[in-house]
Amino acid sequence: MAEIFLARQKTELGPARRCVVKQILPELASDPAFSEMLVHEAKLAGRLSHANVVQVFDLGREGERLFIAMEYVEGFDLNDLLRRCSRAKIPFPFELGVHVVGEALKGLDYAHRRTDDRGRSLGLVHRDVSPSNLLVSFEGEVKVCDFGIARANDVITDTAASAAHELGETLKGKAGYMSPEHARGEAIDARADVFAAGIVLWELAAGRRLYKTGEGRPSLLELARSADVPELPRKGLPAEDKLRSVIARALAPSRDARYPSAAAMQRDLDAYATSAKMMTSPLALGDWLKSTFGDDILDRRRARERATEALEMGAPLVVQAIAPGAQPAPPARGPAAGVALTSPGAPSGRKRAALAVAPKRAIATAVVALVVLAVLAAAILAVVLSGALRP
Numbered sequence: 001m002a003e004i005f006l007a008r009q010k011t012e013l014g015p016a017r018r019c020v021v022k023q024i025l026p027e028l029a030s031d032p033a034f035s036e037m038l039v040h041e042a043k044l045a046g047r048l049s050h051a052n053v054v055q056v057f058d059l060g061r062e063g064e065r066l067f068i069a070m071e072y073v074e075g076f077d078l079n080d081l082l083r084r085c086s087r088a089k090i091p092f093p094f095e096l097g098v099h100v101v102g103e104a105l106k107g108l109d110y111a112h113r114r115t116d117d118r119g120r121s122l123g124l125v126h127r128d129v130s131p132s133n134l135l136v137s138f139e140g141e142v143k144v145c146d147f148g149i150a151r152a153n154d155v156i157t158d159t160a161a162s163a164a165h166e167l168g169e170t171l172k173g174k175a176g177y178m179s180p181e182h183a184r185g186e187a188i189d190a191r192a193d194v195f196a197a198g199i200v201l202w203e204l205a206a207g208r209r210l211y212k213t214g215e216g217r218p219s220l221l222e223l224a225r226s227a228d229v230p231e232l233p234r235k236g237l238p239a240e241d242k243l244r245s246v247i248a249r250a251l252a253p254s255r256d257a258r259y260p261s262a263a264a265m266q267r268d269l270d271a272y273a274t275s276a277k278m279m280t281s282p283l284a285l286g287d288w289l290k291s292t293f294g295d296d297i298l299d300r301r302r303a304r305e306r307a308t309e310a311l312e313m314g315a316p317l318v319v320q321a322i323a324p325g326a327q328p329a330p331p332a333r334g335p336a337a338g339v340a341l342t343s344p345g346a347p348s349g350r351k352r353a354a355l356a357v358a359p360k361r362a363i364a365t366a367v368v369a370l371v372v373l374a375v376l377a378a379a380i381l382a383v384v385l386s387g388a389l390r391p
Helices: 032-045 078-088 094-113 149-153 158-163 165-177 190-206 220-226 240-250 262-275 282-313 350-355 361-388
Strands: 002-010 016-024 056-062 065-071 075-077 134-137 142-144 339-342
Touching: 002 065, 032 056, 032 065, 032 149, 075 078, 075 282, 078 134, 078 282, 094 134, 094 142, 094 190, 094 262, 094 282, 134 282, 165 190, 165 220, 190 240, 190 262, 240 262
Parallel strands: none
Antiparallel strands: 002 016, 002 339, 016 065, 056 065, 075 134, 134 142
16 A cells, blocks of 8 residues: 655754655545545554554655655564564464564553543554564564554545555455454454454464465455354464463454453463463564574665665766756655655665656766766877877
8 A cells, every 4th residue: 555665864953763654655645535544543643652553753745645654663574574484494482472462462452542632532443453564673672563554444445446456455365364343344443453463373373374265265354254263273382271262262253252452362361471481571582583583684784774875975976968958857856854765675666766866957067068078088189199100
């Protein structure tokens, strides 16, 4: 639904901090219902300030482009982390998985209980708790991101969805973490996020996806509606019966039989970890990440540093032929004043356009003059040499 940029936000006094800018795709930003809901939810999310929730810094529109600026978490999302573990054939320690889910539940409970200035509940529900929205920093912090965006996704019109096929496929994949009431289109509350957290915990314990789909099988959305949760495979985990009890209550098809809040699930999960003698902490998680993916971490940091240095040195000078009467191209505008955009990889498409900076006319003219003088000097030197070498 958005293009994502790594940015540096500077102040008048000079200090800068990194942040993430999400630029909403034009076909979605132009949809009035989507834009209105996104702005409303992002304003609510901007009120959240918690160690386990990604902070929203700014929301705005630059021309036709709608963007959100938020806290940058240097690390992996849980989905990316599990994929890396799978490729490297390195098991992700289950006790660290329990720690990740427990920290995420703290952030969810805070958001669910958040009130406005008059003490009225904001009624925030994440609606998209999944591994890709659980961020794990290199320091071992766990943060829930994208509060409010999922609700905007729910109001996308058929026209906008068909214009963004890739977005449609992504939304289908999210169905694998929906509560049954959400999948059926019913009103939801905080217990829908509890159900999604239960799925994440089930998958970490089982080492596979909860729902299996494919040719001849029901779709993910159909499976989510029925909430036919398979029995958790026995893996020989410590205090496994107590773990099964926690997961079974979190994944109860009826919301009335489920944990009433994220805090209630988090308390039982902490009790399980204590009984299973799982001694974990952010420090332990950070140390495991660094010892397991140290080279990847170092490569990422170096790449970002090089990109930042190159950007701050200025755009490369490009000399172009100027046709008679041609007007110089206007400089490209970024999403927000004071925000310099970089991209994790080589820029392409809209990203390249966002990074492009047109050279000033004076510099271009000076360079063209230097080129002309160099050509004339070479011609004169050639004439002199030809006369000196003539017999």
